[in-house]
Amino acid sequence: MTAQTSVICSAGMPTGDRVDIVRRRFQAGEGPRVVLVAGIRGDAPEGIRVAHNVARVLGACHEQLCGTVDIYPCVNPLAAHRGLRNWPFFDQDLNRRFPGRANAHAPDLVARTLVDDVQGATQVLEVRGAHAAFAEAPQAQVRSGDSEAAKLARSANVHVVWSRAPGPAAPSTFAWQFPNTIVLEGGTGNRLTPEVATTLSNGVLNLLNVLGVLPDDALTFHWAGMSRPEVVGDEQVHRIRADVGGLFLPRHRPWDAVGEGESLGEVIDPISGAQLAEIPSPKAGRVLALREQPVVLPGSMVARVVEVSDG
Secondary structure: OOOEEEEEEEEEOOOOOEEEEEEEEEEEOOOOEEEEEEOOOOOOHHHHHHHHHHHHHHHHOHHHOOEEEEEEOOOOHHHHHHOOOOEOOOOEOHHHOOOOOOOOOHHHHHHHHHHHHHOOOOEEEEEOOOOOOEEEEEEEEEEOOOHHHHHHHOOOOOOEEEEEOOOOOHHHOOHHHOOOOEEEEEEEOOOOOHHHHHHHHHHHHHHHHHOOOOOHHHOOOOHHHOOOOEEEEHHHEEEEEOOOOEEEEEOOOOOOEEOOOOEEEEEEOOOOOOEEEEEEOOOOEEEEEEEOOOEEOOOOEEEEEEOOOOO
16 A cells, blocks of 8 residues: 555746645544644755655555554745745745635645645644754744643654744744644754654654554654653743854754853854854753854844753
């Protein structure tokens, strides 16, 4: 038995060409329907690789499934081919176009079609890479107050579950359209990180096991080796910004432990090399995200530090 591959949307381009958005369906037995979506932004290839890793495992044990897994491996293929955040030609951030509109330009049409196709899913997962300027520790993000999603996300093999209050742009994102959505994120912007891909792929497979879709003997790892992360709120996640412009040189890596006041990095003058500022951690904890694109302006975010019990 092989996956059923369907084109859910074929969007016209200004050149006259068309771009297909594909769904791969793995279905056997009775059980829940789980949806995995990747590639909404083209500069986050880690999520696309995780989707393909998961599909490879499901293809090898298709007949053992108890339910349906729908994988949308790359929702924004034009941007992914060019490593761009936004949908080309229209220069639109697809993750700011939901729930989309029918009979509109390509990004809105794809957003609308995806939302309609996902309706009725038992559980929705979105998997991303890091923001293009950052390296991030593997993490799950759920909507603040969604205790059910937070509890399930603790089985996603990540370092931390962030129960995150929605910002002003949240209603226009894919994850906002479905209750209990879990967003998995990590790695380095616009690049692939093998260990992060393995961590997130195993996390998705473990979630499928917990949800009853994938049996224990189909897992490619032992479930007892999965991490059980802490759930944190916004008050435990601290954004650190530069006060001056220059080049930010980090002193740590994602998920390094840091003490309160410990240096996260420095900002130097690119001409003289003189130190312009030292960037201290406001709290003891772990480095959740760290800027890798070194050019900063006053106010640019350079890191996130999360307070966790082992920090």
